[in-house]
């Protein structure tokens with residue numbers, strides 16, 4: 001999508017799902033998603049909010065739609081590996097999902113030594129209980145992908161890394177279920193990596209959330225989006241790796257780096273984010289969608305009022 005076209009969406013981003021008085025109290029908000037609990041189901045609206053360092057900082061044009069449609073793409077592509085929570089699509093950014101008991105661990109899969117794992121490794125720490133060889137390099141590929149779970153912290157707190165052994169020892173997930181989680185996570189990651197490779201991308205690492213429903217494991221939340229995953233351009237990996245330089249990323253590192261350059265890393269007041277940075281970030285999300293799916297992104301013209309109407313109608317139908 002052209003920059004000019006995307007800029008026309010700067011002023012109409014969806015900051016939150018604003019339902020009318022009758023339903024307003026039913027909405028609960030995560031950092032990015034707004035949800036309406038219908039008992040057995042959830043209506044999930046992916047807003048345009050962007051969070052970095054666990055803080056919501058701004059909105060990004062078309063981000064909600066990109067994330068929602070990218071997840072739908074992957075849910076569909078991976079349904080033979082594990083069933084997912086999607087029941088129905090309501091709008092470009094709202095879906096009806098089956099409500100699940102979400103496991104209290106985020107399942108992170110990593111194929112490369114980078115990000116927080118690299119920072120921990122450099123300080124001599126184990127990575128979620130995994131002791132790595134002493135001579136690994138920045139952005140080196142693991143022999144095979146590793147799972148580094150993290151506890152799902154209460155609101156406001158940061159997630160905490162945990163070893164796969166402790167997930168079971170602390171009784172967060174039963175052993176047979178955890179074995180199935182690991183098996184599914186690795187299979188999902190393999191499918192994601194192979195697909196990314198066909199499009200000239202490397203799926204570097206990602207986070208999955210699973211839930212259970214009637215005893216069955218279900219994939220929930222989002223899959224292989226720029227918010228939950230890190231992608232690199234494959235064609236420049238070797239060269240940059242050999243030089244020990246940062247990889248070219250296809251994700252929200254762009255805005256994170258902009259913030260870090262201005263001294264912001266989550267504490268204190270964030271600098272105001274100018275429109276050209278919001279726009280550039282939006283372009284990256286759209287590009288990620290197009291590169292990963294091979295489809296052209298079609299922005300939906302659904303405004304905040306209309307979105308609320310669509311959700312209210314679904315509530316009336318299902319509640």
Ligand SMILES: Nc1ncnc2c1ncn2[C@@H]1O[C@H](COP(=O)(O)OP(=O)(O)OP(=O)(O)O)[C@@H](O)[C@H]1O
Nearest residue numbers: 030031032033085097098099100102155209220221
């Ligand atoms: N099918 C589902 N059933 C129950 N909960 C779900 C389902 N899908 C997603 N969720 C939960 O909904 C929330 C999604 O909201 P969002 O991604 O904005 O939150 P977050 O900021 O990542 O996390 P949190 O809400 O934990 O702070 C997550 O807590 C996720 O675990």
Ligand SMILES: [Mg+2]
Nearest residue numbers: 030031032221
């Ligand atoms: Mg989330």
